[in-house]
Amino acid sequence: MSGNIAEKLISCRRELHAYPELSNQEFATTEKITRWLQDAGIRMLPLGLKTGVVAEIGRQKAPLIALRADIDALPIEELSGVPFSSRHEGVMHACGHDVHTSVMLGAALLLKAREATLPGAVRILFQPAEENFNGACHLIDAGALENVSAVFGMHNAPELPVGTFATRRGAFYAHIDRFQITVTGKGAHAAKPEQGIDTIVTASQIVNALQTLPSRNFSSLESLVVSVTRIQGGNTWNVLPQTVELEGTVRTHNVKVRERVPDILTRVIDGVASAMGAEARLAWYPGPPAVVNTPFWADFSQRVAADAGYQVQEAELQMGGEDFSLYLQQVPGTFVSIGSASEFGLHHPRFNPSEQAIYPAAAYFARLADEALSALLLAQTAAPAESMG
Incomplete structure (x- = not known):
């Protein structure tokens, strides 16, 4: 099963990479994501979004956590030379949002396969317009975080080898x-x-x-x-x-x-x-404020990553920015880095992240979601809620 899903996720990533769309113009991208989710029997929330998708898996009752991927591309002419290079002149997934989307799609498929045993529900946010920093606002205003107890997101890190995981407590992105x-x-x-x-x-x-x-x-x-x-x-x-x-x-x-x-x-x-x-x-x-990770969930995500086989590092402060910070102003959670081993860095026309990072990250986020729900369920009866946020 893992092999089939891994191949599907790489295929989806290449489809997204070949047809990138700029912020708030992700109409075809939204249609693709919707189709892939519907084919898997995953329900979508009717939030009236112009672009982007919010899906939900699991039992309707609390606890509820969220996973977030960003789906937009950059106004960059691609020079990577890969066979699935951008067909849209002057537009490229030079930040790896196609990878992020594929990872969270994979997490959704894995969670759907064990939906009946999930100790709660997982909401997956496929967010538009991260590159111009207004996509998170759109989803928050639409109610995507309603009743969510914790939120988790990722960015691929081209400077880190595949199989490497990094995050930190407190301030992370700038x-x-x-x-x-x-x-x-x-x-x-x-x-x-x-x-x-x-x-x-x-x-x-x-x-x-x-x-x-x-x-x-x-x-x-x-x-x-x-x-x-x-x-x-x-x-x-x-x-x-x-x-x-x-x-x-x-x-x-x-x-x-x-x-x-x-x-x-x-x-x-x-x-x-x-x-x-x-x-x-x-x-x-x-612009958006700093990404400030909740200490409890930063430590929790590192432990789950180690259990999943990642080489876990303490992340350095990043001077880049992320509108994921706006979610963290609403609910506790954490943002993490997953190694993608690209010779060229983010926003470079030759950026080419390793596709071998996709399935392990998908499996990690499915595991993180499951264990976070269990922790929240336990906290309702055995620990003060303040310890998690």
Whole structure:
């Protein structure tokens, strides 16, 4: 049976990989997932989602836990060279959400096979729009977490070998915030820069000055990354542009550090712009908060992983972000890393995770769900609920 399911999951993963869809456009992906679940006799919840699927397996009564997979792709042209490469130009599953979806589909199939003996129910969230950080909100607003006592999710980790598992208590993934800085000066002929206020030079100095935020404005013991990822200004080679726009991201784990960053960033850019005779305006866009794992469930997930044969590691802090954090603000749970052994990392056009990671992860999450339900059932009569959340 395991061999048949493993082959099916790889086939499903390749189908998803060949036809990726961007955030909130996962219509065909939703249809595929729905069909695979229906073929297995798994019931879907009628939550009125535009894209995405929520399925449920097991007894209708409590306890109830949730497993989450994300289903969207990225606007990246694939260069992996695999036979099932993306058929959609400029779109690729470069983050491995096709793997995540296949893993949780496998968990659903395995749980369905022992549905009659489950000590509760398992809700599987196939979430859209993780890459633009609004998919979790859609599912929460639709009621996907209603009556859920614990939630679990994963991300494949290309830097870890297949068969490796990692998570940690408390903060794991970072707060994600985006900023835009508009620098305004005075346009001029490139041959006569003294007649203008050079926004290109001002913007360049702002980029350099921003690197002093983590090194000179906060403790070196704090995790803080400031990255400028886009600079746009001018439209010809011999004119100093009137404006230049910078865009980037700030990643943190400490809430107090996160709260201070916009004010300090404003002070820095205002100071540099003023010195150059220009003006700078900051637009700040808060993103999802940090992923903060519940200690009980982090330890629980590690124990189950060890019992399942994984090499268990203590995960390092990650500067990447995940809107799974929004689920953890609603209910206890944990987010974990599963080794996928890709030479190229996440969001790279040659990213190619090992498919050998899929079935063991599916079996792990089915086992985790079963044991978590048993633990919750026991806690109702033998232990205080607070210990789990």
